[in-house]
Amino acid sequence: MLEQKWYTVADVAALTGLTDRTIRNYLKEGTLHGKKVGVQWRFTQQDIESLFREADVTEPFTELLDELVSDFLHGSQRPQEMECRILDIPCKTEELWKNIVKKLRKQIDEKRGGWPEIAWEYKSEEQMLRVVAAGRPEDTEWLARQVRKGLKKDAD
Incomplete structure (x- = not known):
């Protein structure tokens, strides 16, 4: 067994x-x-x-977003350089933002072993997805590149 x-x-x-x-x-x-x-x-x-x-993982984690930023700002000493990055992404439909979040989470889990940490919220009135990423600068830069690449691909 x-x-x-x-x-x-x-x-x-x-x-x-x-x-x-x-x-x-x-x-x-x-x-x-x-x-x-x-x-x-x-x-x-x-x-x-x-x-x-x-717990539907496609639901926005507004509380987690606040927690992630707070932990970054008030957290303990870090053994390495860390940054927190906020990405505001125009998203006209709920389907689009859920698709973006699902792809990001999958790429982070598969390619980055869970880093950077992310949280998100969708502001329907502004049609804006806000993604907050905390981690090593190279990880948050990688995430920003993935978002830009994904947006360009979706626009084509």
């Missing part, structure tokens, strides 16, 4: 692109389920997948 892999809060945060604090909030709310081993939470792949079935 295969042994089941267990993930920590930090592992789940890295896999999902969310912050540790957001993962802990999901635990407190009951949106994420796991097993407490001593003082640490542990999660199975199934626990992580059910989080995204229960």
Whole structure:
């Protein structure tokens, strides 16, 4: 029988692109389920997948956006150079912004191992998607290039 892999809060945060604090909030709310081993939470792949079935990942994370900026501004000492970048992207339709966010999250998870951290909100009156990215300068620059490339591709 295969042994089941267990993930920590930090592992789940890295896999999902969310912050540790957001993962802990999901635990407190009951949106994420796991097993407490001593003082640490542990999660199975199934626990992580059910989080995204229960919480629609295409929904804007306005609270996460505020948290990401706040953590960046008031966070602890960083061992490396970090930056926070805000991208305002014109998006006329809900379908377009959901598609942009889904592509960004997939590229970050596949190519960057969860970095930079991102959060977003859609301002329907302004028809504007705001993406906030925090991470190493080369990661946030990579993200900005991906957004520009994607927008150019969608315009063609």
